Amino acid sequence: AAEKFLTTFELIRQNFKNVFKEIFEGGEADILLSDINDPLECPIEISVSPRGKKIFSLAQLSGGERALISITLLFGMYFVKPSPFCVLDEVDAPLDDINLQRFLKVLKKFATNTQFIIITHNKLTMNAGNTLYGVTMERPGVSKLVSVRLEEISDKDLALTRT
Amino acid sequence: AAEKFLTTFELIRQNFKNVFKEIFEGGEADILLSDINDPLECPIEISVSPRGKKIFSLAQLSGGERALISITLLFGMYFVKPSPFCVLDEVDAPLDDINLQRFLKVLKKFATNTQFIIITHNKLTMNAGNTLYGVTMERPGVSKLVSVRLEEISDKDLALTRT
């Protein structure tokens, strides 16, 4: 069991580092078993430094930086045991425009082999999709699905009209 | 001490209900001491139902609804013991455009008596301010302040140019 965990851990680690390079464009990232002799129980440490920064603990990183690292690690795990589909619920909320574009570029690259279902409030993310569904609640508490054309998305992300 | 707490609690409760009416435009909200005979120790319950919905627990509410309730409660407390200023760090992140506009309308109304300092990535919120500061990091890890003109904020919230 320890064998299997160590093998998987090393795969996650490599994937984490690769995805990190793509999303962060520089900087260092690693995950480590704090005690190699106790792989099944010891704490797993994450250490990350965006390009040019000296980071002593993850808590020092900003809300957006933490969100991006978290998604990087999840993608790293994802590629060890890929599901045919991946569902993302508003993971882009804390990201600024530049980080969001990097994230979407990586997502589109992965989308050649993986089906993504993404929930978002963000116009840039909406533009990245090839199918767009709107959910509305005309009657309070009752959800209704509408399919949406992209040109109908104006500055109000609620101007959803049925096609 | 119990006296004082009960008095404050009732004030917070009234303020909470008032702010809720302004932000949610309908629906019900309340906070209750689960055991009136043990006011200093008993759990404090929050119950909220947006207009037309039947809600059995706060966990059922969406990310955006919870954020809005949380800000409503904080404002409720705030008006019991108002500070001359209030700092808000990206509280608007989970809100859709319609809720954001309601929040900003309430904020501007309170701003006649309270100074607000708001951190945001959102264009609508930027437009609500009368002073705008940009923070950039030209040298990695070194923050620099720039003052920003609103007309310079294009679709890229990072196109901050010094005035």
Place this chain on the structure above:
Amino acid sequence: MYLSSLKLSGFKSFPEGSHLKFNGGITVIVGPNGCGKTNIVDSIRWVLGEQRVSLLRGDKMEEVIFNGTVEMKPLGMAEVSLEFDNTGGLLAIDYDQVLITRRLYRSGESEYLLNKQPCRLKDITNLILNTGIGPHAYSVIQQNMVEAILSEKTDDRRFLFEEAA
């Protein structure tokens, strides 16, 4: 192998039948706060066998059944069906289209169906085992996952790693 369709009926804020069709690409779901988007995510976790009620934002499993509004009565059953295009043969079952259905009644009784044939939950979990499909933290990524992953409580983090192992 991809998700081709999702049907919800009586699940959370979807009292009447609602049907989403997916192609293999990137599907984006939008709408105002509280309109039901995360409920759709919950339904995918649920139909794939999620038993951890807290990950479905409830205290008891019964809470996934439509509990009514001021205008509508509660319903007695929740049903979700997820259809896969299995032409790649990833799922070890001799069908090009695979339909997984889960039902829950207020009595607490559950039903599971594979291509409309009643089966046990076990049959569904065995079918998707080792395909990577399932309600894993890394394939159905929740709205508040950031803190959970970077959590100082390193047990949470270890659990995540073990899901992928």
Place this chain on the structure above:
Amino acid sequence: MYLSSLKLSGFKSFPEGSHLKFNGGITVIVGPNGCGKTNIVDSIRWVLGEQRVSLLRGDKMEEVIFNGTVEMKPLGMAEVSLEFDNTGGLLAIDYDQVLITRRLYRSGESEYLLNKQPCRLKDITNLILNTGIGPHAYSVIQQNMVEAILSEKTDDRRFLFEEAA
């Protein structure tokens, strides 16, 4: 009564002196992820006497001092000054402008100043007591406050109510 100015020097990602001026209205602060906006919020909590290091996103108070980058060495001291326009007389001190300063050295030594005169932390906390000013959860509202407030752990919630009482 309003905040008129904030100066940071050696505090977190602000190694050199940085100066924000405020008017009484709504000031909006923007910028990319990780550029230092929340650090500004931390500096306001800190200069008002925040002693809970976890609320400043650190393990030890020393972590508020600029710790260097690949191009710059760490600094030995953090200093933040907050100036209030006190023409309303809300602060019980006979000045129209009130300047509160806090310094921390790597040695662990702290200094506090009121209008540039050395004082004790106690003098600052007494001055702002009962004015509503202070690093309260409801007046300096953090980036991840939603979960803390609606937290199922009702102690957190009680603590919030007691701050306002």
